[in-house]
Amino acid sequence: MLWELFALFFKVGCMAFGGGYAVMSLIQRETSDRGWIDAESFREIGSLAGMAPGSIATNSATLIGYAQAGAAGAIAATVGIVLPSLLLVAVLTAFFVRLHDRFGVKAAFYGLRPVVVALIVYAGIHFGLGGLLSNPQPAWTIAGTLLICGGCLVALVKTKLHPLAVILLSAAAGIIWF
Amino acid sequence: MQVSAALKKKTHRLGQIFMAFLKIGPSTFGGGYAMIATIEREIVERRKWMETEEMADMVSVAGSAPGGVAVNSAAFVGYRLGGLAGASAAVLGITLPTLAIVLALSFTFAWFRDNPKVEAALQGVHAAITALILLAAWKMARTSLFDAVTFGITAAALAILLLTQVHSLWLIAGGPLVGLAASFIRRKRGWEVRTEPSHRTEEDRAMLPEYYI
Numbered sequence: 001m002l003w004e005l006f007a008l009f010f011k012v013g014c015m016a017f018g019g020g021y022a023v024m025s026l027i028q029r030e031t032s033d034r035g036w037i038d039a040e041s042f043r044e045i046g047s048l049a050g051m052a053p054g055s056i057a058t059n060s061a062t063l064i065g066y067a068q069a070g071a072a073g074a075i076a077a078t079v080g081i082v083l084p085s086l087l088l089v090a091v092l093t094a095f096f097v098r099l100h101d102r103f104g105v106k107a108a109f110y111g112l113r114p115v116v117v118a119l120i121v122y123a124g125i126h127f128g129l130g131g132l133l134s135n136p137q138p139a140w141t142i143a144g145t146l147l148i149c150g151g152c153l154v155a156l157v158k159t160k161l162h163p164l165a166v167i168l169l170s171a172a173a174g175i176i177w178f
Numbered sequence: 179m180q181v182s183a184a185l186k187k188k189t190h191r192l193g194q195i196f197m198a199f200l201k202i203g204p205s206t207f208g209g210g211y212a213m214i215a216t217i218e219r220e221i222v223e224r225r226k227w228m229e230t231e232e233m234a235d236m237v238s239v240a241g242s243a244p245g246g247v248a249v250n251s252a253a254f255v256g257y258r259l260g261g262l263a264g265a266s267a268a269v270l271g272i273t274l275p276t277l278a279i280v281l282a283l284s285f286t287f288a289w290f291r292d293n294p295k296v297e298a299a300l301q302g303v304h305a306a307i308t309a310l311i312l313l314a315a316w317k318m319a320r321t322s323l324f325d326a327v328t329f330g331i332t333a334a335a336l337a338i339l340l341l342t343q344v345h346s347l348w349l350i351a352g353g354p355l356v357g358l359a360a361s362f363i364r365r366k367r368g369w370e371v372r373t374e375p376s377h378r379t380e381e382d383r384a385m386l387p388e389y390y391i
Binding site: 013014015016017018019020021023024025026043044045046047048049050051052053054055056057058059062063066074075078081082084085086088089090092093094103104105106107108109110111112113114115116117118119120121122123124125127128141144145146147148149150152153156157162163164166167169170171172173174175177178 | 203204205206207239240242243244245246247248249250253254257258262265266269272273275276277279280281283284287295297298299300301302303304305306307308309310311312313314315318319321322323327328329330331332333335336339340346347349350352353354355356357358360361362365371373374
């Protein structure tokens with residue numbers, strides 16, 4: 001089990017271009033295919049992971065690892081997702097080539113970034129609707145979710161409120177609404 | 179005697195690297211640009227381990243590798259200061275606090291799981307996290323979608339994600355190939371080749387590293 005957790009999250013870590021949000025739906029797919037985490041639990045895990053400091057993907061790995069195999073599982077999954085970054089950054093730093101000055105590299109990132117945009121949009125849709133569609137919720141719940149989500153976007157963009165403040169306010173709004 | 183003195187010095191250095199990033203760890207909330215500023219303050223201003231100019235290299239390396247910007251930056255600084263052992267110490271330092279915090283959060287939640295108020299609060303948080311994800315997508319879209327090819331790639335990738343079961347690995351591999359093909363064809367035909375948006379306002383620049391969350 002420990003090895004499986006490590007191997008899965010190592011693979012996820014290798015693909016985490018653009019950071020954590022871009023691999024959230026990948027994590028959900030891989031863990032639900034294995035029958036580890038259902039949509040409802042994933043929503044919980046993602047919410048808790050997003051509340052804590054650090055990358056949402058790494059935090060999700062920690063929680064999934066813990067749910068599967070206790071403290072050792074949490075460590076195996078976390079090491080797995082972080083290790084590719086550690087190794088690749090070490091290699092890039094050691095042979096420090098000014099990557100971004102090369103035409104080929106620029107052209108590759110020119111094509112990669114739009115994919116990352118799609119992955120993050122998809123993660124937003126998937127995570128936002130996940131659990132809401134799998135076991136149908138009353139319209140009241142869906143309306144509340146949309147309302148809070150929209151309010152957060154306004155707060156983040158217009159008033160530049162700190163993300164942590166936005167999360168805490170949403171928790172309060174959740175208590176009032178749901 | 180001398181060997182052990184050198185070893186002692188080296189472990190001391192690793193300890194310092196570990197502690198520096200252990201302190202930064204809890205403040206990596208949301209990642210992104212704010213993160214870089216925190217690391218710069220600690221590493222350049224307070225500890226004087228690096229020069230401000232090296233921070234640009236850090237952003238470049240951290241953005242090219244997969245993973246979050248916080249962990250990648252830690253690995254960069256750690257490697258520069260102490261090789262692979264230094265990089266490991268730095269990554270361990272920045273990861274441990276967040277690992278402890280997220281586990282503590284989840285224990286607290288499990289403790290109050292049956293309380294409907296806690297359940298409701300988490301539902302509110304879920305909506306907020308969704309907003310944070312959508313905002314990250316919007317910020318990244320603004321700095322990376324600027325011509326027909328980039329908009330086309332996003333539209334195609336999104337359609338594939340929504341309508342098919344294709345694994346995202348193929349998208350991550352395919353995007354760069356399309357980017358390379360488009361750029362080389364344009365260059366060969368003598369057309370103007372742009373791989374980044376032409377005008378970047380000050381605001382966009384500040385937002386740029388935001389997508390490595």
